[in-house]
Amino acid sequence: MRWPPQIARLDHDKQHIAEVMDFLSVTDQFFLNLAMAYCKAAMDAGAMIRAGSIVTAMTRNGNMFGIRVSGLGERWFTAPVNTPQGLFFTGFSQEQANPDMGDSAITETFGIGGAAMIAALA
Numbered sequence: 001m002r003w004p005p006q007i008a009r010l011d012h013d014k015q016h017i018a019e020v021m022d023f024l025s026v027t028d029q030f031f032l033n034l035a036m037a038y039c040k041a042a043m044d045a046g047a048m049i050r051a052g053s054i055v056t057a058m059t060r061n062g063n064m065f066g067i068r069v070s071g072l073g074e075r076w077f078t079a080p081v082n083t084p085q086g087l088f089f090t091g092f093s094q095e096q097a098n099p100d101m102g103d104s105a106i107t108e109t110f111g112i113g114g115a116a117m118i119a120a121l122a
Helices: 003-008 014-026 030-046 105-110 113-119
Strands: 055-061 064-069 076-080
Touching (some): 003 014, 055 105, 105 113
Antiparallel strands (some): 064 076
């Protein structure tokens, strides 16, 4: 990553820069923001391929799940979203589960979304 050296070279208070770098280094979820932006940019480039059928976007909003496919323009193909089935913290159950939603599906579109599965509990 090129941003740590760039942040370190900023003409700002060194203590503030250290606090920012510390925050970024210990906040695991921060990577998701960078990954989603990178994946979206790459998949948008793939959308320019008109002679193919590459899935270039997947998303869900708690109501609908949608995909876009290269070569088919800006058309979305949608279907009702599901409610994920899974394990819950003590005191919670499937009845409290929300329908699937969020922006991180772009990482699955790009092919890196399941990277954490190797470390997931059985």
